[in-house]
Amino acid sequence: MALVQRPLRGSRISTFYPVKNLPSLSSLDSAFQLQEYISLLIRLDVHDVDAIVSIPGRAGKQKEKESNKEGESADDTKEKSVNVDEACWKYEQLRRLAQDLSHPLITMLQQVCTRTTCPEMKAGEWLYLCVAHGNDGAMEQCCAIDYILHTLDSATALLNSPRAFPSRLQIPPASHRHFTSLARRLGRIFAHAYFHHREEFEQAEAESSLYARFLALTEKFDLVPADFLVIPPRAVASSSEERRGSMVPAVGLDVPPPTLLGASLHVDTTSPSSED
Numbered sequence: 634m635a636l637v638q639r640p641l642r643g644s645r646i647s648t649f650y651p652v653k654n655l656p657s658l659s660s661l662d663s664a665f666q667l668q669e670y671i672s673l674l675i676r677l678d679v680h681d682v683d684a685i686v687s688i689p690g691r692a693g694k695q696k697e698k699e700s701n702k703e704g705e706s707a708d709d710t711k712e713k714s715v716n717v718d719e720a721c722w723k724y725e726q727l728r729r730l731a732q733d734l735s736h737p738l739i740t741m742l743q744q745v746c747t748r749t750t751c752p753e754m755k756a757g758e759w760l761y762l763c764v765a766h767g768n769d770g771a772m773e774q775c776c777a778i779d780y781i782l783h784t785l786d787s788a789t790a791l792l793n794s795p796r797a798f799p800s801r802l803q804i805p806p807a808s809h810r811h812f813t814s815l816a817r818r819l820g821r822i823f824a825h826a827y828f829h830h831r832e833e834f835e836q837a838e839a840e841s842s843l844y845a846r847f848l849a850l851t852e853k854f855d856l857v858p859a860d861f862l863v864i865p866p867r868a869v870a871s872s873s874e875e876r877r878g879s880m881v882p883a884v885g886l887d888v889p890p891p892t893l894l895g896a897s898l899h900v901d902t903t904s905p906s907s908e909d
Contacts, residue, residue, distance in 0.1 A: 653677075655674065655677050656673065658689045658715045659715045666715070667717065667725040668725050668728070668801075671685065671725055675729070680842045682845045682846040683849060686726060686846060687853070688717050688722050689715065689717055690715060690717045718804070720804035720808075720809055720812075721801065721803070723812050723850075724792070724801065724804055725801070726850055727816065727819075730843070730847060730850070731785060731788045731815075733843055734785060734819065734822060737836070737837045737841060738822070738823075738826060738834070739785070741830075742778065742781065745833060746777050746778045746829070746830060747776075748778070752776050753774060753775075753777065754774075754777045754781070754821070754825060755777070755825065755828075755829070756824035756825050756863050756890070757863065757890025758890065759824070759863060761821055762774060763779070763780045763784075765783040765786075765787065777825055777829070780821075781822050781825070784818050784819070784821065787818075788819060791811060797811055798811075813856050816847075816850070817857050820847065820857055820861065820862065823843075823844045823847060823864065824863045824864055827864050828890045844864075848862070
């Protein structure tokens with residue numbers, strides 16, 4: 634039986650938000666089941682990043698075994714399960730990640746990250762160039778806040794492009810190459826915030842665990858090479874009781890900014906709009 638998640642007219646927000654019980658994916662009667670399911674996972678527990686980024690079908694295998702032990706037949710279990718395409722799952726995760734970057738992180742950055750304080754888009758000694766100001770594919774220097782907004786705009790435009798992603802229900806193999814490029818660019822926003830606006834980064838992370846979700850997503854699906862995750866792994870600490878199942882930056886940990894020593898230039902030739 635399909636479960637209707639739409640609020641009725643006159644309903645109080647306390648009656649449907651936050652989500653108290655997570656419905657099964659198969660119970661969502663919508664053309665965009667994955668989008669709604671991810672939204673419900675985030676509303677249920679925004680800090681449980683492992684549950685948010687894990688593909689429902691694969692995560693539910695253990696539950697399927699448990700339900701069979703409890704007396705449910707295999708046919709009943711199959712009717713409840715939904716096979717989730719990995720490419721569609723990564724697409725919806727990146728789409729939601731770009732959406733959630735706007736608030737609270739970028740909203741906070743706009744108060745402190747200006748053309749005066751951050752005339753360059755940097756993370757330590759790493760300098761990033763922006764293609765939005767270039768001509769014929771050339772890249773030019775851009776202040777940090779403009780780079781961040783341009784990156785978010787270009788990521789949103791690519792994710793909603795009918796040419797790159799003609800359908801959200803089936804991602805063509807030729808479009809899979811965009812996932813790595815999108816994740817790598819969005820990761821630069823976190824890197825700049827961490828090394829140049831640590832207080833805002835930690836405040837936003839305490840509220841949303843967005844970088845923890847990004848890190849879990851990139852590690853699970855190998856979206857970003859370790860060399861491009863300039864926030865060092867030792868700056869990320871396992872959460873205890875307050876944020877179960879997530880990885881959060883260790884507050885107050887003195888981490889030196891990344892340097893160019895030992896770094897190699899990596900040119901992404903898979904996307905005509907990539908920048909490094």
